[in-house]
Amino acid sequence: MTPHDLLSTLRPLLAAEAAAEAHGAGIEAADLEQDVWLRLLERTREAGPPAEPVRWLRSAVRTEVRSARRRARREVPYDPTAGDPAGGPERGGPDSCVEHAVLGAERDRALRDAVRRLPGRCPGLLMALLSRRDPTYREIAGELGISQGSLGPVRSRCLGCLRRMLTAEVAAPEPRGKER
Known part of the structure; x- marks a missing residue:
């Protein structure tokens, strides 16, 4: 595959992936696209084009998003009135x-x-969602042996169960014995 073919094949997919992932990471989609193109250029220079370009592109987008999230956590806005940092x-x-x-x-x-401590499938599902690997819904569904379409409703039920459990553990009684 020539570089031009690779570019024309991946451009619409990268635009869609960047638009989908950028907002959640708090970055601009165009910046994310630029970072991935740069990563592809560096990779092709060192090792040639990827064998599976689509898979590589999706992985590169997720890697760049995780990197942007880490940078955002470390960055501190400049405040000249704050004194000595x-x-x-x-x-x-x-x-x-x-x-x-x-x-x-x-x-x-x-x-x-x-x-x-959650019941049923909830621990497996929520631990997969909390994983540092950042798996897709398709990967999670494959690991848990359930359909991809049922992940959303199961996730909602599990989060509701977790919310009720944590509320019961943390809630402090109000005056005269009433609970929140």
Whole structure:
């Protein structure tokens, strides 16, 4: 496949994939497309065109989206009134970053523990959705042995069950014995 054929074949698919994924990552679809084209150019220069261009393209889009999400978590908007950025936890310095990381890890652990306590197929489905591999609905359905069309309704029921379970665990009683 010539580079021109590869470009004309992948252009509509990349535009669709970028438009679908960019909003969730908080980036512009055009920026995502540009990043993937650059990745393809670098790859063809080093190892030639991919053997399965469509599969490679989808994987590259998801990789770039995950990378954009990681960058967004690390970026801090510039605030000239904030003072010294390395001034300690009360000013958003390095200690607060460690604290946020520890609290985030604790929150993730608590969520995964709660998901494991769910009934039926819910733990498998929600753990697949929480996976760092970022599997597609088709991959999840294949792993769980259920139809792709039933994933949405099952996911909704599982999330509702998880919400009720966590609400019951966290809810504090109101005055005079009433619960929220």
